[in-house]
Amino acid sequence: MKKALFGLYIVLTIALMFWGFYMAIYGAPLDAAQGEIFRIIFYHVPSFSVSFTSFAVSFLGSIAFLSFRRSHPDWAQISDAWALAGAEVGVVFCTVGLTTGPLWGRRAWGIWWTWDARLTTTLVLWLIYVSYLLLRRFAAGSQMQTLAAVLNIFGALDVPIVYMANRWWRTQHPAPVFGGAEGSGMDPSMLPAFFWNMGAWFAWGILIFALRIHVERRQQKIAAAEAQSALEAFN
Amino acid sequence: MDEKAILDHQFVIAAYTVTWVIQLGYLAFLAFKWRAQKRTAARNSINPR
Numbered sequence: 331m332k333k334a335l336f337g338l339y340i341v342l343t344i345a346l347m348f349w350g351f352y353m354a355i356y357g358a359p360l361d362a363a364q365g366e367i368f369r370i371i372f373y374h375v376p377s378f379s380v381s382f383t384s385f386a387v388s389f390l391g392s393i394a395f396l397s398f399r400r401s402h403p404d405w406a407q408i409s410d411a412w413a414l415a416g417a418e419v420g421v422v423f424c425t426v427g428l429t430t431g432p433l434w435g436r437r438a439w440g441i442w443w444t445w446d447a448r449l450t451t452t453l454v455l456w457l458i459y460v461s462y463l464l465l466r467r468f469a470a471g472s473q474m475q476t477l478a479a480v481l482n483i484f485g486a487l488d489v490p491i492v493y494m495a496n497r498w499w500r501t502q503h504p505a506p507v508f509g510g511a512e513g514s515g516m517d518p519s520m521l522p523a524f525f526w527n528m529g530a531w532f533a534w535g536i537l538i539f540a541l542r543i544h545v546e547r548r549q550q551k552i553a554a555a556e557a558q559s560a561l562e563a564f565n
Numbered sequence: 566m567d568e569k570a571i572l573d574h575q576f577v578i579a580a581y582t583v584t585w586v587i588q589l590g591y592l593a594f595l596a597f598k599w600r601a602q603k604r605t606a607a608r609n610s611i612n613p614r
Binding site: 367538548 | 569570572573574576577579580581583584587588591592595598599602605606609
């Protein structure tokens, strides 16, 4: 039953991705000012939305890990798996945002990159979470998870700064499309394409997040079983 | 189609392609990791479930 539901979810997600792509390319009209290049927004903005949500989940996972690590070691391991999965999925989506953005910028601004407040804080966020993943990959010892959790909590503090950057400082990056100043927003004819893609990318994000947690939980169980057998061999 | 429209179209295709390469690349990474775990578990006769 569980497998059938998961299979159904995969099929629905793939269908959503195809529909989202169709809507982005054929469903939305050309933007009056930007023309075709505007269609990048249908992948760029949802990618960052999923990325920030993943970092938020990772942040909560790290807090839960630090809270449970002494009282409930099993819960702490589950929380740690959530923290790692959230950070990794967040980095993947952030990488997508950081590559689609410059492709848009090259056509819209004539430059690939500028040290604008929104772009710089996003790059810093990406670097913090890449360092988190490197720490998890290469550090060893019992304190690794705790150190990673602390780094994760500090890294997550950059997320609201990234979100607010183009509200606090008006530099090169376009003003917020949603939740911005008066007159901001998207033409109603483009909203279906935008929201279908938002739904599709969230569905995809949940799918790879669930797979990553599954892989990490298996890894934890293998490591625990190996440690147990090593202990038995020693005794 | 003028030159600007063609270039815009190519950049959109590039952005969508890069997105899918990154996403499917990550999915492949997860699949390799999962397969490696299965091999390790079989070698050590561990049932991680």
